[in-house]
Amino acid sequence: MHIVELRLSGFKSFVDPVRLVIEAGLTGVVGPNGCGKSNLLEAVRWAMGATSAKAMRAGDMDDVIFAGTNARPAREHAEVVLVLDASETKPPPGIPASDTLEISRRIKRESGSTYRVNGKEVRAKDVQLLFADASTGANSPALVRQGQISELIAAKPENRRRVLEEAAGIGGLHARRHEADLKLAAASANLLRLDEVASEIEAQRQALKRQARLAERYRGLANELRRTEALALHRRWTDASETLAAAQAELRASERDVAAAAEMASAARRAADEALGKLPALREEELVAATVLRRLEGERVGLERDLRDAEAVFARAEEALRRLSEDEERETQMRADADASLKRLDLESRGLSGVDNDGALAAAQTKFDALDTECRAKESALEAMVSAAASANAERAALETSVREARARLGRAEERLASLSRDIAEASAPSDVSKRIVDAEKHVAQTQVALEAARAAETAAEAALKDADATTRAAEMERARHERRRDEIAAEVRALEQLAAKPSGKSFPPVLADIDAAPGYEKAVAAALGDDIEASLATAAPLRWAGAETRAT
Known part of the structure; x- marks a missing residue:
């Protein structure tokens, strides 16, 4: 390299x-x-x-x-x-x-x-x-940096050995050896891990075997379950078929019941119509009875008020009678005392015939006269009170009779009102008939709404009619104007006709003589040509056709 x-x-x-x-x-x-x-x-x-x-x-x-x-x-x-x-x-x-x-x-x-x-x-x-x-x-010794020679001279034997090994070309073996040691350690760790993984896999295999047995058992149970479900579904289908047949039979019976119910509904509808026919009369009677009842209630209240007043008067009269009775007893006692005094005085006067008792006798006579006058006044007042009490008793008896009669009339009115209420309740009892009555009342309400709308429309129509009348009057005026114009044009036409009727010395045939219209188109041709249908095709005619243009000379 x-x-x-x-x-x-x-x-x-x-x-x-x-x-x-x-x-x-x-x-x-x-x-x-x-x-x-x-x-x-x-x-x-x-x-x-x-x-x-x-x-x-x-x-x-x-x-x-x-x-x-x-x-x-x-x-x-x-x-x-x-x-x-x-x-x-x-x-x-x-x-x-x-x-x-x-x-x-x-x-x-x-x-x-x-x-x-x-x-x-x-x-x-x-x-x-x-x-x-x-x-x-x-770190190769072949790459000598600054100061490396002095470092090599002062280096330890281990460092010198590394330099010599690198110079001999075996430095890479140490690196490879270290790498191999690391790989062997990693491999050993991997083997240990593999043993652990193998143990775990064996445990998982045993668990999977158990799961496989359970799965096999589950498969058998699932097959049995499917077979059972199939039988159950077949049974349910059979039951459903039977239920369907029964339901169809019930449906037919229900249809018959519906037909009967329809007949009953028709009868109920007729009864409702009859009830609706009776309902206005019953309501009118109810209104009359309610009016009578209110009037009788007013009379009853007035009579009860009069009765209470009469009872109060009677109570006052009784109290007055009681006081008069007490006064009468007291006066009777006083009269008895006075009689006793008179007798006693008479005896005394006879016993004292020779005595000068004129003053005492005069005083006693004066007292007696006063007592007698007071007694007569009390008797007069008592007679007046007795008369008033008798009048009060008579008035009370009359009032009680009036109250009884009013109560009797009120009872009869209440019975009549109850009878009418029962009739109305029976006529408007909650049933299909009442529903139809309610529907009819709703229809009446809707009809009333429609009536109001119709009245509004009538008002609008009347306004429109007024506008139409005004328009008609304007149109009549316009028509009169056009008629006057028509008369003027008619006068001009007559004048022209008179001019055209003057003898010109020669007669020319109109174009109508040369037109052969198809059957059914005569009116169309006449409408299309108008007055020009009288023009001639002759070039010498005063009114003639020339090409596509009509000219008058």
Whole structure:
């Protein structure tokens, strides 16, 4: 494996793309310090997979990207491409075999590196193994960097041994050995995992065997279930057929019932019509009875009010009678006392006949006269009260008689009203008849609405009639005007006819004589030609046909 070409772009001091061809033999790069000779070697090491920024003389791997100068801006990425002659080398697995390998490493600031071999993106480890198989790489002793010789002199035996092994070309074997160890460890882990997976698969196989047995049993049960379902469906079909036959029989019976119900409905309709015919009379009677009832109710209320007044008067009369009775008893007692006093005074007067008792007798007589006058007044008042009580009793008896008669009339009116209400309730009982009555009432309401609409239409028609009358009058006036114009034209026609009737010395036949109209078209021809039908075809005629034009001379 030989490097035949090196291309750099944006790597350290190589800001512009640089292509370096390495021919067969010895190739030397000569230049002053700081011109970038070491950068070429570091570019080769970096492209071979170097991972140490310190080995690149940088603090960070992004430092290999051109950082810019006063005259040049910084770059965002750097790329190094190695072109190898691999005609004698077999690449590791994962890298396509080719006589020429183009290995590129591209780094983008803060994004890491990307490796490609012949345009195919690969891992960094694949590139490192590729160079390790060729006994070279980023850490190969063949790539001597600055200070490496002094490091080699001061190196430990282990480091020197590694340098010698790499110089002997067996450094890649250690990498392969390490890779093989890793693969063996991974294989061992995979085998352990496979054993675990095999155990799990065996457990799953046993479970699947159980499931297979269950599935077989399920298949048998499913077949049995389908057979049972088929029998059940057949049974259901048989039952459904029987049910259908029964339903058809019921349908026929129902049809007969419907026919009978239709007859009954027709009879009910006739009964409803009869009830509707009776309903206006019943309603009229109900209105009359309601009117009578309201009048009787008014009379009853008035009579009850009169009765209450009479009872109050009677109560007052009884109270007056009671007071008069008490007064009469008191007066009777007073009269008895007065009689006793008179007797006692008479005895005393007879016993005192010789005594001067004229003053006492006069006083007693005066008192007696006063008591007698008061007693007569009380008797007169008592007689008046008795007379008033008798009048009140008579008036009360008359009022009670009137109330009884009014109540009797009211009872008869209520019975009549109840009878009418029963008749109306029977006539409008909730049934098909009542529904039809309700429908009829709805129809009446609709008819009333239509009547209102008809009345509105009548009003509109009357307005339109007025407008039509006005239009008619205007038309009559226009007709009269046209008739006057017609009369004027008729007068002119008669004058022209008189002029045309004057003898001209020669008669010319009209065009009508030369027209032979088809049967049925005579009127059409006459309407089309009009008065021109009297014109002649003769050129000497005063009114003649000339081509398609009629002229009068």
